[in-house]
Amino acid sequence: MSKQIGDVILDLQNISLRFGGVKALTDISFNVREHEVRAIIGPNGAGKSSMLNVINGVYHPQDGKIFFRGEERKAMQPHMAAAQGIARTFQNIALFKGMSVLDNIMTGRNLQMKSNLLMQALWWGPARNEELKHRARVEEIIDFLEIQHIRKTPVGRLPYGLQKRVDLGRALAMEPKILLLDEPMAGMNVEEKQDMCRFILDVNDQFGTTIVLIEHDMGVVMDISDRVVVLDYGKKIGDGIPDEVRSSPEVIKAYLGAGH
Amino acid sequence: MIYRENGQFKTSYGADQQIFPIAQDRWAVLAIIAFAFIGVPLLADEYMFRAILIPFLILSLAALGVNLLVGYCGQITLGAGAFMAIGAYAAYNFLIRIDGMPLLGALILGGLTSAAMGILFGIPSLRVRGLYLAVATLAAQFFWDWAFLRIKWFTNDSSSGSVSVSNLDFFGWTIDAPAEKYLFCLGMLVVFGLLAKNMTRASIGRQWMAIRDMDVAAEVIGIRPMWAKLSAFAVSSFFVGVAGAMWGFVHLGSWEPAAFSVDRSFQLLFMVIIGGLGSIVGSFFGAAFIVILPIFLNQMLPALGGLFGVSISTAAVSHAELIIFGVLIVFFLIVEPHGLARLWATSKEKLRLWPFPH
Structure with missing residues (x-):
């Protein structure tokens, strides 16, 4: 290697x-x-x-x-x-069941998102730009893991193997x-x-x-x-x-x- | 088949993350809002405004606030009525004690006071959850019921214990006629609905949902549970507090603490459960179901009886109303435990494919 x-x-x-x-x-x-x-x-x-x-x-x-x-x-x-x-995945998948694949992986970017609550509520310039910037990064991870077709699916509906992949994606999003x-x-x-x-x-x-x-x-x-x-x-x-x-x-x- | 999104391709993430990514949805919602602002004031009569539309709008706003906490963040609350009361009495005190306080300023300060109290009474959520948290929030309800009844300062030492607000002035616009009150409430609801939607699709909303779905994993991923839970309590209480102030100022005009009793808390919780936990539109469905259905039944039953030549007494109507209302709640919860919003989403999904099975 x-x-x-x-x-x-x-x-x-x-x-x-x-x-x-x-x-x-x-x-x-x-x-x-x-x-x-x-x-x-x-x-x-x-x-x-x-x-x-x-x-x-x-x-x-x-x-x-x-x-x-x-x-x-x-x-x-x-x-x-x-x-x-330090990121991790879980033995018994611990994904956020009610959220889509995209949102699950986006939570991994949470630590890098800095805009405050009021900005987010207004969807105001910086908050929106930040959201889109991290979305672009998350899409790279989605491409990497080959799960483009399920990005909008709630994770609760996915088969086990794919859920494991999303779990990995969420951890990877933290870089x-x-x-x-x-x-x-x-x-x-x-x-x-x-x-x-x-x-x-x-x-x-x-x-x-x-x-x-x-x-x-x-x-x-x-x-x-x-x-x-x-x-x-x-x-x-x-x-x-x-x-x-x-x-x-x-x-x-x-x-x-x-x-x- | 009603409509399809054929040919609508997204070329940027911004376009993909709109609130309504499908063009027809966007137009339909804009049309409904335009109709609510222009059409309804022309069509509805005073009874419609006073008994149905204004309560529906204000309770929708309160239900929206409760839904942010219960539906999105998974923290159960039985104290929503108390936070409505805090919003109402705080806004009242700001209005009468500070000269020249504008109406909107009083409403927002009322909401902020309620948010501060929400954080205080949300602290138990860091330790307990589920039914135990429900009981802890019930304490807020009983405490504030007592406080507004017994502490005379809150009610400006009024002898009867009831307070009243008149001459609502919104930046020079005197809100007086029922149609004007309706338009004011509608405007507030649209703005707050948009704020709620933006929060739930942004990072803060994802933090709340992560805490709701799997709190250990959320923490491992870098979400601080304390911040997520207390911010949900604050935002939710802000919404509920503003709704409470509007309930007092706009709908009731003069009110007593009983207007915000524990019954109100339960009513709001039921709205959210029936409408759909974790859904913005579900809050509106739930409020509509609980506000409008009893009135609808009340009006419809005698007419239905008349159709078959049976005259139904007023007492019988009010009994039947409660029975049918209860049956419908059970029916909807069995058909779709995730609420009317999920029923709506499922039927939209099916209609998208109809008449094909896949």
């Missing part, structure tokens, strides 16, 4: 997260480098989604430090993480530095998975977006990711390039049981 993997952009050190007595994450450290595709894998309940929620500020870990672009983050709210350039993808290919057939892989690799390649990905399809993970971190019961049991991880005895044990 031609892309250049850069310096560490996100560094997680000794993260522990508890819900009451339940330990979701225990002492996990790993880092993400600029422009790479970083996969997080692990059996069900390993803490993968919790990990993403920690990264974008939905959960606050009790212990550990998070450095984003060299600065330590404290008491981060999700919208602040968004403002810093994020890091894109967190929570099982982008769950429940898809082979063709849809191929399309989605293509989009993910294109995003990574064309826009240089760093991608952190949770996925269960090992074929996909091993193919597209640069480095993989493996979690099991909230603990890190493997970290490295796909080949290393695949041959690690601990990882095999977690996935296949002790007997193998």
Whole structure:
């Protein structure tokens, strides 16, 4: 691959997260480098989604430090993480069901829209220009994801595969530095998975977006990711390039049981 | 088939983001507004204005405000009547206590006072939702009912507790005759309708709908829930407050706190639910349904009875009116739980294709 993997952009050190007595994450450290595709894998309940929620500020870990672009983050709210350039998609599609595809993706531009409420109510010059400028940008994303034909359709009426694509589009509209993808290919057939892989690799390649990905399809993970971190019961049991991880005895044990 | 948008191609995003992208829709709406401004004043009589048209216009405005909050932002409220009252009494106090206060200034200041109170009573929405929020907003209703009844300052120490406004003067235009009141209300509704539509198609409207549909995802995408919810409360209360001031000033002329009781809150909420949550035109449908239908039934039933040679007593008419009204509400909610606006949208979509199935 031609892309250049850069310096560490996100560094997680000794993260522990508890819900009451339940330990979701225990002492996990790993880092993400600029422009790479970083996969997080692990059996069900390993803490993968919790990990993403920690990264974008939905959960606050009790212990550990998070450095984003060299600065330590404290008491981060999700919208602040968004403002810093962390976008994500959801495992169970969390689109805005009552809104059209276009409006859903336009919400991703929200942080860049500066005109005030009164201007918007009057649809006055600057507000209108801003709206049209961002519409043009959103149309580029719609073209990129090949969903032109459904731009005015309410997302509630779309099939699952397309909804996943809109979810990706909404995150892309934020022009994020890091894109967190929570099982982008769950429940898809082979063709849809191929399309989605293509989009993910294109995003990574064309826009240089760093991608952190949770996925269960090992074929996909091993193919597209640069480095993989493996979690099991909230603990890190493997970290490295796909080949290393695949041959690690601990990882095999977690996935296949002790007997193998 | 009534009309098609064949051959209307959009070459700019501006053209695509008009309020009515289809030319025939645009002309039809302009024709309706022109008819409302020119035709109706020539045709309607005084009873029409006083009993039907003016209440319909003002309650449409209030329903529009409630719809912005409940339909677009998903925050349920049972305090709309209280915010109408705040708008009315605030505008009244601005008008009588400040010399030379113009009518429009009083209405807008009334609306702004209501907006400020909306923000205050919207704060619970940051913690609670659904039925619990409904109960919290009900507190606003009871508090302000009590305040306007007991705190004499609000009613300018009038002994009867009722206040009145006369000599409505709109920049030199004395609003006196029913037709003039109608035109004033219509003008206000058109302006506010346009403002509401612009907000709902802009970034603020998308923020509200995002909070309504999936608040966690909205936050992750960079929407601040506090700003989105409280701005919805403020804008909604502003609309409702202006409507309340107009209800007092233009429709009633003199009023007591009972004019804005909890019944009014429920009525506005029903309008929005029956008309269509999250739809501008739905607010008008809902207001029309609730204001006009009972009067229509009241007039029509004796005539219908006369047709079959049965004379129906006045008491029977008023009972039948309530029964039929209730049945129709249930009927419409079963046929289309998303309200009359959705029924309208679906039939428009079907007519677009008719007579072909696809």
